[in-house]
Amino acid sequence: MNYLELSDTVRLTFEQTKIAVFEEAKHLFSDDPLLLTMWQQDAYMTTRQEEVDLQLAPLVSESFRALFTLIIDDLISFKFKTKKLIRSAVENFADTIIQEMQPYMGLQEAVDFSVPVHDRDYIYANSSTTFHLMRDMVTKKNGFEEKDTGYLGTELIDNQGQLHGFAELRPIPLTAKPDEDPLSMDLVATTLSSLDELTADIFDLVSYLWMTGKRDEEGFIEFHSDDALLLRHYEKGETPEKVKFKERERFNIMRRVAALTSVWVSLNNGSERVKILSAQSIDSKLYNFQDFKRMFEVGSVRMAFDKRSNTPRGIYALQIRPSSLLQPYLDGTKSSLGVLDLKVFKYSYVSQREHKRLTRYLSRQWKIRTIKGTIYQPFKIATLLHEMDFPARLNGVQIRDRFEEVLDDLQRDEVIQSWAYSEPLDENRVGKKGWIQNYWTQLSITIAPPSAVIQENRRRITLPHTSTLTTDLLEISDYEDTDFSEPPTAFQQTALVLEEQPVETQKEKTLAVVIDTPLTPEILREKIDTLNYSIRKAAEEMGMSHTTLSRYLNRKIKRQNKDNDQKMLQWLQRYT
Known part of the structure; x- marks a missing residue:
């Protein structure tokens, strides 16, 4: 409106x-x-x-x-x-x-991006669904499989089944002399083995440094392995220059950077979202996707050599920038920036994997919920378990113990303010047959964020390299929360979707898709006014009661009725 x-x-x-x-x-x-x-x-x-x-x-x-x-x-x-x-x-x-x-007046201070990252409590990360999918994709080496293209690939599909794009591993040597780079001996194996939670940390760090740091004329930033290692080992009050790192740690960081530059992505380029409803395989030719592009591009590379033998040991630092595919999520164009606690970098990517994953998930959720005013809406345990991705070898008791232990750790580390079951836990049901699936995972817990996180998430951020404020909230979806697909320049309500049936052609069958069509009381009322219709006449054409339509237009319906929503949507599309 x-x-x-x-x-x-x-x-x-x-x-x-x-x-x-x-x-x-x-x-x-x-x-x-x-x-x-x-x-x-x-x-x-x-x-x-x-x-x-x-x-x-x-x-x-x-x-x-x-x-x-x-x-x-x-x-x-x-x-x-x-x-x-x-x-x-x-x-x-x-x-x-x-x-x-x-x-x-004058109390809303701008963010001081000159403060070194290791001296901050938080950094900012894009909260959009597509960005989240790309970050999560680099943690799941098991999600890649060989495709017809000859590359290892995977699909970017969100929790609602919507296909956002494809990713492939296309590793190439980072140096002009591959024999000088130990990572180039088996590029595919090295890249695949480097996809883990540490790689997601590097993804966030490089993105943040590019958003806020110094760039050269070609848009590259200088990334050093120490940038990441300081976040893992540095304690406030120390002298950064005196913090020592092992050589193996440095090269482990650069392995992850090399892995990020080996990931190529093709995103949905159309205004319509595609939802996979029933298909054994995905044929990209059926959709409007961009060409594959690297997520990150590399400029010059600095190698480390053994002082005695002068043999190459690995990459020490390099110039890096997000490609044109990622830049819109980082330059203010598609930015929906939320607070990410830097303690996520201190957790071990081996023994505390679930800590990292839950911290990132909550970071994104709190941004969404701050905007929507649903901060204290409970989380379903089943949803959190899916995001944390516990090893399959754990039994029910171990999963619950580990789950609660992670939450206690996050509370102790002040990543969260508090957590509690939304209703008293019936210990008499614990341990009995089927108690995990039939009882415990169906429960909910309330997780409260620190007040500082709420305040930071309420801010609109002016990035150093842009003169405009970042838009808020662009492209966010999740298990429990409504999709927001527009910035706050119009009244917002759940965007409904209308499923189209598969259409057979002579040579092939297209997959069933879902097309997002916005439906809000304001849009509907505007169309009714444009047609010079009364509410009663519009309701008759829709096949619903005048009272129901009137209540919907005045936002007095607390629970949506899918049948009525579809009737209104079909009527709206008829006159669009």
Whole structure:
């Protein structure tokens, strides 16, 4: 919905009232862009609970709460609010509003990216689904298998079955003289064996350093093995130069960097998402995908040589940059940046693999939930187990013990604030036949993030190499949370999908796909108004009751009905 197209005299919903307060008052604070950025997020993200309670959610910033209360409760005496009333209040009491907001102005400090990474508590990582899939893909060597192309490959498929693209391992020597690089002896085997949780750490670190660090004219950054090792071994207060590393550790880091440069990806290039519903294999020719591109590109490489024999020992440092495939996720174009606790780098990629995986998963979820106002929504244990990916050899008791141990460790390390079962655990059912699948995994737990994480996730980040704020929230999906596919410039609601049946041609059958078509009350109401239809007439054409459609348009339906959703979607598509 376009705010400018909203009538000046129509009665506003609570969601529209929040937006109107921001839109009408923002010109008074044009000299404080960071404050406006936070207010925009507060205004354009309305939770269902806010709509029910008709009051601001606890996560709304103190400054926007003060602005909203001042204008709506103190300056406007009418019971019903309109754009005209809010605009009039802002115009007549502009000096009062500015004066009352003075304590909040200038308090939103920009992120200081000059602080060395090892001295920070957090870095920023892209939270979009596609970026997450690419990062997770480099941890799963068992997911690759030989393809018809002759390369080892895998598919990038999210938790909802949507196909985002393909990945292949195409290792090539990083040096002009392959005989000088020990990694080039068996490139495929070396690359495959290097896909693990440490590689995901390097993926995040290189991405962050490129987003925030110094680049040369061609966009390369200088990456040194010590950049990663400091995050694993450095303790605050130490002198970085005095931290010693083993040579083997350095070359292990560069092996992972080489592995990242060997991964080539082809992403879905269309506006439609493709969902695999039933197919024995995937034929990429049926879809609109980009050409394969390396995830990371390498410039010059610095080799380490034995001081005595002058024989090459391995890569010591190199120039690296994300390819044009990854850059949109890192340069502000498709950025949805969330906080990633740097303690993830300190956990062992061998013995604490589950710690790393859960930390990354929670990092992404907390970004999503901060935006949606569902921070304390419980997590299903089955979902967390899937993400943590425990070894298959563990039995039920071992899985539960290990699961709770990981959560206790994260709480001790202040990666999380606290955790607890959402309902009391019935110990009498534990240990009995089928208790894992039929009882324990069906339970939920509440995991609270540190307050600093919530505050950081509420910020819009201005990256050093861009003059614009990162968009928020672009392309996020997960097990339990609704997909958000648009930034907060329009009212948002679950995007529904309509399944198309397979269509047979003379030579082949296409796979069943799902096409994302946005459906929100605002979009539907706008179409009804464009056609000059009454709600009753539109409801009749949709094959549903006038009352149901009216409740949907006014956001009073708490539980969606799939049949009604499909009727509204089909009607909308008919006139699109």
